[in-house]
Amino acid sequence: MKHIARLVLLAAALLGVKPLHAQSEDGPIRLRVDVDRTVLPADCTGRAVVNIRLDCPRPPESERRPPVNLALVIDRSGSMAGEKIAKAREAALEIVRRLAPDDIMSLIAFDTQVETLVPAQRVGAARARLEAAICNIEPGGYTALYGGVARGAQEVRRFIEDPNFVSRIILVSDGIANVGPSSAEDLGRLGASLVKEGISVTTVGLGLDFNEDLMTRLAQQSDGNTYFAQYSSDLPRIFSAELSDLLSVVARRVVISIEFPDGVRPIRFIGRDGTIRGQRAELRLNQLYGGQEKFALIEVEMAPARDGEEREIAKARMNCEDALNRRALTLSAVRRVQFSSNNDAVIRSADKKVQADYAANAIAMAKDEAVALVDAGRRDEAAAVIRQKAAELKSMGATYGNPAVAGYATGAAPEAERIASGGLDNVTRKAYRAESSQVKNQQATDPDPHGP
């Protein structure tokens, strides 16, 4: 009791000295609204890119991290035999070792059928059982991927009542789902449904035979990470990176709503999937990780304004749950822009970071489109899409003197040629998908050293 009283006093003292929810910049999470240019051309209808940026500094080491509620879903279909399953076992064992006794973990393996090897329970009480179950996973059968994830969700739900837990499913698979709903769209919908419950699914695609569309859709729709491990030796590193993310969650159930005043019409989200209803846009993230920055880019159309006029372009509000202090947290930010007939002033006002983020996401989207076109057998059009985007970015980089943007353009040009000459091989297609998803979600680490 004494202990607890002392802790409470200490916490109160800390809060008194440095309130975490303060308006100031040194709060746990910072919300900013940026525009690609703070000065826009006057007297014309123009487009601008608004960037809603969430910056989460890494919490101090002393801070107690929120416990995680993790379901590890491992594919044990026949194709996983050999080194793949061995490495997956090794990586899974590492996860068990790194989790704290208060964390919850369940282990599910699936082939033709789904089997809950260890139901959700505290790691402290079940460490030996988890390790034994992991070591006994033997491959054989088909791939009931949907069933595996659904069962993982079922296990996570046992403790979902407790709002302290960070809920997560990690799916490791090397194959194409062939039992249960199996299309990328179906799995995407499952992801979208799970994220509503606060469950994110991280997907790890192993080898060269998995369905990358399905794996990225599932991860993206549920705000989980996605990884492409061409070699099973990458698995331990990927699991380690994923666990680092999982253990550094600082906020959960993040809802960002952006209000646009009259005269500013939101057109679309660039990269992320958000909803736009009239003058309001909304984006939901399941969690924010400490030490990472997340952002959402929205393209808007501006009504003409006179030279010298100043207007509000967007007002953002973020509601989330501070995972460290278990408090609701609301942040808001607003951004105003000026209009000028002076072209130099417009160019000078460019926010190079926003432009670079825009370029990265624009390329990622172009690549997604290119993959779809190549799939439809329209290779030349796919190359043209990337080429066009590269040219656009190149001219943008030149106009605004932004080397980062020009760099993305330069990187994309040869890829357009490669697609035009040889299409997309399996490895490249997978890399495109994973990379695109990672860029769009601002996934922190891409530990795949083999990726292009």
Next chain:
Amino acid sequence: MAPGPPGAGFSRLFNPCQLANLPAVSPVARQTFAYWLLLLVPTFGVGVGAIVLLRREQARLAQSAAYTNEARRAAIAARARLIAENAELLVGDVESGLLESLAAAPADRLDPFLDQWEKANPLVRVAFRCAPDGTVLRPVASAADENARSFLRRFARRLSAAPPWGRDFKTEAAGRVRQAERQVDKVGARKDVASNVAKVQSARKEAQMLSQLGNYAVAEPPVVHPAGTGGASSRDAASESRSMDLSAGRPSSAGSAANYQLDAAAAPGRQGWAPWLVDGHLHLLGWVQVESDDVRGVELDLVALIGRLGGALPAETIVGEGYALRDDQGRVLQQAGVVAHPEAPLVRVPLSLDMLPGWEVAAFLEPGPREGNLASGFMLVGSLLVGILVAAIVAGGSLLLWQARRSEADARQKTSFVANVSHEFKTPLTTIRLFAELLEEGRVRDPAQGGEYLRTIGRETQRLARLVNNVLDFSRLEQGRKKYAREPLDIAGEITRLLDTYERHLTEAGLALRRDFPAGPVNVTTDRDAVVQIVLNLLDNVCKYAAAGGEVAVALKPRTAGGVALSVLDRGPGVPDAHRERIFEKFHRVDETLTAERSGAGLGLSIARQLARGLGGELRHEPRPGGGAAFVLELP
């Protein structure tokens, strides 16, 4: 009668001709037949009886297996029905819960409620609002998200053409749940079979809770435009944060409920669910019409629902059993247990038509490796055992019979041997006695003739001695007591001496002796007496059977492999092919009758071969080119 080798006796036992010619054959054959009859009839009787019993037992087993199988199939069918009922209950719970939420939504703030609901409830794919004529009012056509666009693509036209609330719906979700509950009560006993009551109940509870409201919605205060931000603050981002303590437990639903003040007392109005098949995919649309207001509706997210329907399937299945939830296209959505042949389910239980048309629970039974084979396996093993028993009795009986016949034959041979030997002894003894009496009575005047008589007596005595030696040797060899005194020996000299002594005897028998010896001594290490005995027996044989040939040749040659080969060749009638090996058997004689022209005991060659083998060599017979026989003694 001299017996043949064991094989010959045995083949005679099984000689069918012998059985066929029974009336004409000897009492021995008749006796044999009687033995066989006594052995075979009861044996086969036992065998047939056992097989009959086995067949009866097999039929009984097959029947009991069929009963078991039938009972198992019935249990599986019952379980599949139970799964279907549970799935329907679950869907019914979800449906009624969603409609309740819809009906309770505040009419004045319907759109924000639907927005929030759609984002927070995992089972809601799209929440929509329609005019009573079916025109979709929400989501609006300009909505940017893909989900809303695809909803409009699928349903905008369909809803305005034929709104489901325009027709009379037979059942309401709530009514269906009550109906399904009644059915489950009726089959309450079957619940024990499924043994996953708790699992289904928890899945139902969860579904009920979920469908009421979203379980994940951050407390969101009403949208307030902060007065200060619109003013002349700097162009830099202004950020503001507020925090409020979350209430303990579930902040989300409490927050949402507080925000939207659900109108729990609102009249339920008309409501219903409509399954729509669009582009080959099933969609479930629920709707509520409160008084004459706009119709509010929801599209259930089937993908999310399927995940939860897994809770209706048994957590554990018995080996060989499998259950699958399949959609209208026959695709497996969820499965438990093994589904090896999806095209051949044991039983198919369709789900309620007005709920999930075309969906079904299919149960599978993988025939176990033992099932069906059990009865025939039992028959096989049983028949095999009976067969082994019968074979063992017949084989054992035959062996005893054969052994008895052989002992009998041995006894006959020995009797015949004694008779032969007595006869052999008698001939020289008669000669000796005759000449001795003549000399005793002094009736021989001519001294030359007397000398001749004495020589004859001497010769016959020697013959008698050889005969006795042979019998003694035979006895020793038979008992394995024969000892050999091996010593270095000039075999050429020894044989030459023997022939010198024996030549006269040969000449008397009308045989001319030819010798073919190498010059100088030929040394071997062997038993002198045994070699002499072998050569004497061979020469005796020549005198007895090949005297008509008029010639006997004895040749000695060193062998390339070491040792020597001593051949005794004659020009006699030779040995018939059938007797080539058998002449070396004891008591065997080519001419078996006692009254044969030549006397003998059938021992000479047998003894000679046994001695030769005892010395580490061999004695064999070869036909001699140009007629006659050749006996070759090989010594190491």
